[in-house]
Amino acid sequence: MNISIIGATGYSGVELIRLLVKHPEANIVAVYSNSQAGKTMQEVYPHLTHIFTDSLTKIDCGRIRKEADAVFIATPSGISGQLVPQLLDGKLKVIDVSGDFRLATPELYNKWYGKQTAAQEYLDQAVYGLSEWNADAIRGTKLLANPGCYPTATLLSLLPLLKEDLIDGTSIIVDAKSGVTGAGRSASLGTHFCEVNESISAYKVAKHQHTPEIEQTLNHLTGKEVLVSFTPHLVPMNRGILTTSYATLKEGVTNEQVAAAFSEAYEGKPFVRLRPGAYPKTKEVYGSNYCDIAWHVDDRTGRVIVLAVIDNVVKGAAGQAVQNMNLMFGLPETTGLEFTPVYP
Amino acid sequence: MNISIIGATGYSGVELIRLLVKHPEANIVAVYSNSQAGKTMQEVYPHLTHIFTDSLTKIDCGRIRKEADAVFIATPSGISGQLVPQLLDGKLKVIDVSGDFRLATPELYNKWYGKQTAAQEYLDQAVYGLSEWNADAIRGTKLLANPGCYPTATLLSLLPLLKEDLIDGTSIIVDAKSGVTGAGRSASLGTHFCEVNESISAYKVAKHQHTPEIEQTLNHLTGKEVLVSFTPHLVPMNRGILTTSYATLKEGVTNEQVAAAFSEAYEGKPFVRLRPGAYPKTKEVYGSNYCDIAWHVDDRTGRVIVLAVIDNVVKGAAGQAVQNMNLMFGLPETTGLEFTPVYP
Amino acid sequence: MNISIIGATGYSGVELIRLLVKHPEANIVAVYSNSQAGKTMQEVYPHLTHIFTDSLTKIDCGRIRKEADAVFIATPSGISGQLVPQLLDGKLKVIDVSGDFRLATPELYNKWYGKQTAAQEYLDQAVYGLSEWNADAIRGTKLLANPGCYPTATLLSLLPLLKEDLIDGTSIIVDAKSGVTGAGRSASLGTHFCEVNESISAYKVAKHQHTPEIEQTLNHLTGKEVLVSFTPHLVPMNRGILTTSYATLKEGVTNEQVAAAFSEAYEGKPFVRLRPGAYPKTKEVYGSNYCDIAWHVDDRTGRVIVLAVIDNVVKGAAGQAVQNMNLMFGLPETTGLEFTPVYP
Amino acid sequence: MNISIIGATGYSGVELIRLLVKHPEANIVAVYSNSQAGKTMQEVYPHLTHIFTDSLTKIDCGRIRKEADAVFIATPSGISGQLVPQLLDGKLKVIDVSGDFRLATPELYNKWYGKQTAAQEYLDQAVYGLSEWNADAIRGTKLLANPGCYPTATLLSLLPLLKEDLIDGTSIIVDAKSGVTGAGRSASLGTHFCEVNESISAYKVAKHQHTPEIEQTLNHLTGKEVLVSFTPHLVPMNRGILTTSYATLKEGVTNEQVAAAFSEAYEGKPFVRLRPGAYPKTKEVYGSNYCDIAWHVDDRTGRVIVLAVIDNVVKGAAGQAVQNMNLMFGLPETTGLEFTPVYP
Structure with missing residues (x-):
């Protein structure tokens, strides 16, 4: 090729x-x-x-x-x-x-x-290239829209729950944290080392362009109504995105149902690693195409909190793009992508 | 003294x-x-x-x-x-x-x-030492319970809104991010430079001991019912806490009402700086006793997002403790605390 | 004023x-x-x-x-x-x-x-404003040339040894490390967070403009001939300079003589802290006007290695400038400058 | 195998x-x-x-x-x-x-x-496993001593010059900077994030155990007398070593001779990349087995300054060990090691 x-x-x-x-x-x-x-x-x-x-x-x-x-x-x-x-x-x-x-x-x-x-x-x-959820359409297209970095982690976190109707789609809040590569290589005050290092801040609150991408895809792939509060933050590190997603569980939904939804959704998906109850670190997927997902059901508040980490430059951009290329050319999804995370 | x-x-x-x-x-x-x-x-x-x-x-x-x-x-x-x-x-x-x-x-x-x-x-x-909200009781006590770092930023963010009945107390989600000083000086794998640097992760999801402190104080000081999802995260930096607080606005509440609640609450409070519409960076209060607060009303979702930054070691610990000492000894609140943030 | x-x-x-x-x-x-x-x-x-x-x-x-x-x-x-x-x-x-x-x-x-x-x-x-070595001339001038950041740490390290004729002035090698504030606030690829973070590199080897400032001042203040190799490095941190200075000791010079030279030079100098045998960290002077100096005599190679740390923005720029202002106006040197380092 | x-x-x-x-x-x-x-x-x-x-x-x-x-x-x-x-x-x-x-x-x-x-x-x-300089002996041994991280970068920097008799072996000063992985995974105050981050310091001045390894190998492989001042520093980053090596050029030695020595030494060596006049960043070899080397001849002082960067965990440890395994088993040196650096 x-x-x-x-x-x-x-x-x-x-x-x-x-x-x-x-x-x-x-x-x-x-x-x-x-x-x-x-x-x-x-x-x-x-x-x-x-x-x-x-x-x-x-x-x-x-x-x-x-x-x-x-x-x-x-x-x-x-x-x-x-x-x-x-x-x-x-x-x-x-x-x-x-x-x-x-x-x-x-x-x-x-x-x-x-x-x-x-x-x-x-x-x-254009076909939306969320590889784990849209592979059939991806295989047949000549124009692929590769997902945004934040949407990738967010969608992989929420789609299983929404598809199985376990959460209220209008209760979703996504608090996302990204390394600075997400801002690109252009020099600006906002990416100056001294302005970013030893600090954290939010940006584009309620205005980020990944919001409609998340809402639209959740809706398209599950048919459910959704309304999402999405807040991105800039973290003093190069690579990595962590999304912390909050949603209200529907009445009576159990931890087992949540676990089953994730297991079923990602059975046989080589780049999604389920780690229930864990606290994944962005570093644990550094340089790799993995998305690690953990969830915590909070009985006290009736909410589920889903944590997902990706390397924003790999699974959040170039890696998923190659994964999609593999699909579009009939290759095994993992071809050329089996990188072990570089740790630490 | x-x-x-x-x-x-x-x-x-x-x-x-x-x-x-x-x-x-x-x-x-x-x-x-x-x-x-x-x-x-x-x-x-x-x-x-x-x-x-x-x-x-x-x-x-x-x-x-x-x-x-x-x-x-x-x-x-x-x-x-x-x-x-x-x-x-x-x-x-x-x-x-x-x-x-x-x-x-x-x-x-x-x-x-x-x-x-x-x-x-x-x-x-014991009197709870949230200086800006409890000064009278603080002045009279011999046993002061200095607030936790996360509760300080969270409470200063939410109390004005809850007191004025602008938000639903059971809708509150607080996504908090802290520098590593919050974990103390004890050596552990969790504070090892290589394990923390170039990474971000959540911890103690739905289990952190600051959760009841936040809920109890919100309730005590406003009389409102509250239930809070609180998620702390570890950020690769030494000092600083950013809390991103989400709450559903009560029907019809306007941006102006939100702004008025903050202005009224912090009129004459020397260590709270209101920065509506801004994206405060933790670095902007580094080494100082300030808490900078910004808010964003999202009409699309009906939520208000409040951002607050403190230096966790100062306003989140030693600084507020000295501020309380000043109150307890009848000194001006700011005595010995007028540090300009060290930037950058 | x-x-x-x-x-x-x-x-x-x-x-x-x-x-x-x-x-x-x-x-x-x-x-x-x-x-x-x-x-x-x-x-x-x-x-x-x-x-x-x-x-x-x-x-x-x-x-x-x-x-x-x-x-x-x-x-x-x-x-x-x-x-x-x-x-x-x-x-x-x-x-x-x-x-x-x-x-x-x-x-x-x-x-x-x-x-x-x-x-x-x-x-x-113009009078060169190395406060600890030139106070009399500083007091009398109307035009003060405030020293560069690297020269400040370097000169404070080497002047006592050269003045007492303990080292060979042509053997001097200064390997210097600076935080990124030294590059200024202008946005450029060289100060982009992602290009600097998690990396170290040298720059301007054998060409840095602080080289003649160091040589000229060593010569002016001691009368000795000097020739200095100076190599600056960019370190992924905001503030701080560490200079590691190497010089060949003259035949028979002892550790005691080295110690005496430092003690005598900085007796009564409030901003120089002598820490023989230590490994000062730049963080230990963060936000303050101190210069911490340590020295190590290596009998095996006949060299002395001098370590000096400053906050490049304070003692390496604004702090020393205010110290000089104090001298020029007849105020105590420390007026307005007694900041405890912000640690950690 | x-x-x-x-x-x-x-x-x-x-x-x-x-x-x-x-x-x-x-x-x-x-x-x-x-x-x-x-x-x-x-x-x-x-x-x-x-x-x-x-x-x-x-x-x-x-x-x-x-x-x-x-x-x-x-x-x-x-x-x-x-x-x-x-x-x-x-x-x-x-x-x-x-x-x-x-x-x-x-x-x-x-x-x-x-x-x-x-x-x-x-x-x-035991055979000393500096792959580029000792391959024949490595191929024949059953006990391989894999080089230290600092010695690897230092030796690759200095051996070509010493072998061609271009520098004075007793003038060598090596100022080395390492990321924190070099200190291992054990938790200690010295590797605590807050103590290392936003700081740089030297350690083990004139006492580091890699000093005799450097001296012994320089001597064994070139027959020249050497005496080395070696100073390691701890840099707030995870991976990477930069060595800045200083040596006095022998009378009349030219830049061309220096360049020729490097070219000849590393002709056909896949993991050494010569970058004359450059300022290599440790990040440019991150996660890879490369050693990038640059040199600067300073006519003013008669010295050559050699900069070398490696990933201390790869070429400075595990990578070179696998390279040596390849040699010991008669495989191409690069088998399983052709990683592109992860940048940025």
């Missing part, structure tokens, strides 16, 4: 390179970046010295359609919406790691992102 | 020293530690070289009653419950920074702490 | 505010910043809410000459060289925290900084 | 598991730990859930001799000296990751480690 990567110099892009250079079936044929065109990857990322040394070139959709079997788009939001119409032609499979094809309508996208994306006809072609 | 400190070698104890050596009215006459008796403070904490160099001695309640006008107890939980009955005599004022005198009954304490505390007659004498 | 601050929005500038708002003899009358003019300080630094809320204005040298008894200049290098000639007039005392007035000639400055500074006649008026 | 691991619960041990579970020729048959016997690996390290779930058992040398083709010993120092005589029998290959077999004599070991190791006859059988 010949692979091209657009936006190879962001953190998701360079992680795609880490994963794909060792992928037994993939061959990176070109890396694109309008801002860094002309440089080699190792100039931009010296850790790739001797490993991946191709030069970056300006985005050329025509060339990509010819040379590649699949293209990953790892640009900031607002760009792939313009590129995809030029790429969706013939055999090329498009995997969009940005947010442009995740929401159902251009209007919803515009409301939460404050930008424009592609027209409805293109959004309609 | 002659001051003694019991448990001077923990993080709260040594912070009391930082605050009291510059306090214009206080004079530390002795520091006690059973585990480190015989050492000088600067052997245990070299940063105190040339600043505070007294030797530690074994706890001696008789001597303390004679020498001191006030004694701070900064021991782990389960100890001051035994010491206080030996100290409460004559003029001595006792400020307990541990949790032993915060809960209403020995049974409640035993249920959440898994330990014994003092008898009911002693618990009944 | 009326004080103005130019460049108040950098890390040194805002630290000057932290120190001066509590200084019993100082009164900040104006803060200047060309880049942030029009904003209030608390907009730029929310931690100053309720503490210091003046608005920033564009630099106005005429106004400063009228309103201020002293002005601190905390701009990036290359700016104060232009400003000082407009300020040096009448009674105004100028304290330059940037590097523009530290080197002996415009040519030397240009060689190492790659920029222009003021003319020779202005450089000649 | 059947592999046993003694001391599997330390950081080197668990990293061996990460590397060996994906090694195409290795099969871990048993993991040993006296302190944690009876537990499963995933109880001790939850990140291994679903990946490696064997139980730990007490060390049993007889069983190891029967079941294993190779055994890794990753215990604290002082233990393998006792175990190896019980293991060295028949075909079993022993790879000692601790320091017990690195120094030439029991006396030298005792002097620097303050402990006992095995008798001279056993030390004599």
